[in-house]
Amino acid sequence: MIQVIIDGKTCAAEEGEILLAVARRNGIDIPSFCYEEALAPYGACRMCLVEVVKGGREGITTSCTLQVTEGLDVLTESPEIIRLRKALLELYLAQAPRSESIRALAARYGVTRTRFTKKTVRDDPLQNRCILCGLCVRVCRDVMGVGAINYIGRGQFTEINTPFFEENETCQGCGACAEVCPTGAIAIEDIAPNRIMKSWSGTKVPLKTCQSCGRYFAPSPFVDNTLEKLDTALKAALQDLCPDCKRKEMTRQAILLSTGTPLPMK
Amino acid sequence: MEPQRLEEIIGRYPTPTGKILGILEHIQREMGYLPKDVLKLLAKRLELPLSELYSIATFYSFFTLEALGRHVVTVCMGTACHVKGAPELVASLKHHLGVEMDETTRDGKFLLTTDDGEYTLTSARCFGACSMAPVLRVDNKIFGYVTPERIPSILKQFGWEGNHH
Numbered sequence: 001m002i003q004v005i006i007d008g009k010t011c012a013a014e015e016g017e018i019l020l021a022v023a024r025r026n027g028i029d030i031p032s033f034c035y036e037e038a039l040a041p042y043g044a045c046r047m048c049l050v051e052v053v054k055g056g057r058e059g060i061t062t063s064c065t066l067q068v069t070e071g072l073d074v075l076t077e078s079p080e081i082i083r084l085r086k087a088l089l090e091l092y093l094a095q096a097p098r099s100e101s102i103r104a105l106a107a108r109y110g111v112t113r114t115r116f117t118k119k120t121v122r123d124d125p126l127q128n129r130c131i132l133c134g135l136c137v138r139v140c141r142d143v144m145g146v147g148a149i150n151y152i153g154r155g156q157f158t159e160i161n162t163p164f165f166e167e168n169e170t171c172q173g174c175g176a177c178a179e180v181c182p183t184g185a186i187a188i189e190d191i192a193p194n195r196i197m198k199s200w201s202g203t204k205v206p207l208k209t210c211q212s213c214g215r216y217f218a219p220s221p222f223v224d225n226t227l228e229k230l231d232t233a234l235k236a237a238l239q240d241l242c243p244d245c246k247r248k249e250m251t252r253q254a255i256l257l258s259t260g261t262p263l264p265m266k
Numbered sequence: 267m268e269p270q271r272l273e274e275i276i277g278r279y280p281t282p283t284g285k286i287l288g289i290l291e292h293i294q295r296e297m298g299y300l301p302k303d304v305l306k307l308l309a310k311r312l313e314l315p316l317s318e319l320y321s322i323a324t325f326y327s328f329f330t331l332e333a334l335g336r337h338v339v340t341v342c343m344g345t346a347c348h349v350k351g352a353p354e355l356v357a358s359l360k361h362h363l364g365v366e367m368d369e370t371t372r373d374g375k376f377l378l379t380t381d382d383g384e385y386t387l388t389s390a391r392c393f394g395a396c397s398m399a400p401v402l403r404v405d406n407k408i409f410g411y412v413t414p415e416r417i418p419s420i421l422k423q424f425g426w427e428g429n430h431h
């Protein structure tokens with residue numbers, strides 16, 4: 001364990017931990033758009049800038065890529081940091097004029113308008129909300145192991161979508177992308193019997209029906225791929241049940257188990 | 267491109283570093299563009315998401331995803347050229363080559379190929395020759411101070427023999 005100082009507060013940390021994570025654990029909220037604990041540091045959005053006062057390379061740096069060392073002393077809201085953050089938020093207001101979360105954060109810093117030209121794309125699949133933070137791309141590829149989407153093009157025309165803007169056959173419809181998106185840009189709709197990934201070129205993924213109650217509950221390929229990773233007994237017990245029926249089944253088994261009855265699979 | 271040929275190309279790149287770019291460049295050189303089915307095959311073969319290859323292919327201006335004509339006419343649409351009359355050049359080229367442009371690609375560019383596959387008309391940003399604006403390029407040859415009246419004589423240097431339709 002080492003000690004670091006964040007906004008004057010002494011915090012315990014493991015050597016090499018990411019500063020942003022240490023700060024959050026200690027109740028210090030550094031804004032961020034592109035950081036996700038489960039993913040490798042990326043440093044794309046610049047929202048998490050902090051000022052290193054002592055220890056390490058002094059100056060302004062991104063806290064989501066900064067590994068802590070003994071004696072590190074940083075400020076997360078120094079006048080310079082606030083100035084930069086406001087400028088960034090103005091840029092983000094122009095890039096993603098329809099995003100509520102950007103507007104909310106900007107308002108928190110007193111930024112309510114932008115000097116830059118607002119980017120509005122007609123029929124934008126990402127609803128004029130995408131800031132190209134790359135979280136969706138990385139979670140899909142690095143956590144789900146799929147890689148259905150990626151950056152397309154470059155410069156001011158960069159966008160995120162499926163290759164060739166075609167329905168994607170590798171997409172499992174898990175929705176992890178929408179889950180991590182900081183701006184609510186990704187639209188998904190369940191229209192039985194499919195899940196429609198509206199932002200991803202209308203990719204359709206079949207939904208699975210619960211074997212017990214018959215409800216549609218989750219995308220088939222996602223359920224199947226997840227089940228594949230479980231051991232056989234659990235897999236047999238949980239296969240094709242919606243969360244409600246799954247819970248009932250688990251309880252039933254727990255009761256059977258505690259009363260010493262051998263475990264019959266339903 | 268035959269799968270066999272793709273295998274040969276892949277086989278030339280033993281190291282993973284720079285492999286993808288090298289292979290894509292190879293395909294582009296050989297075919298003049300990156301055909302969709304070849305990209306799909308390559309993704310399978312390298313066990314990479316297709317999205318990764320598509321991302322690379324759309325990032326570098328060296329790559330094209332569509333077949334190009336035998337001659338490529340590129341009109342500079344940079345600020346200086348635009349002001350000096352690039353749109354008039356495009357209109358004239360469209361007329362002489364007999365291609366219609368009602369569609370621009372998502373990034374505002376266009377790529378039009380004549381029916382006989384001889385010429386492709388496209389645009390680019392500043393060539394870095396603003397002092398000669400408006401500028402256009404046919405294959406590797408740059409032309410400066412171009413006027414719509416000069417278009418036919420320029421095209422003739424590349425085998426054009428009057429309106430194609």
Ligand code: SF4
Pocket residue numbers: 126129130131132133134135136137160177180181182183184185186
């Ligand atoms: S869609 Fe959301 S998660 Fe994906 S790059 Fe845009 S802002 Fe980030």
Ligand code: FES
Pocket residue numbers: 031032033034035042043044045046047048049062063064065
């Ligand atoms: S969260 Fe650090 S740069 Fe995006």
Ligand code: FES
Pocket residue numbers: 342343344345346347348391392393394395396397399400401
């Ligand atoms: S704008 Fe055309 S060469 Fe610079």
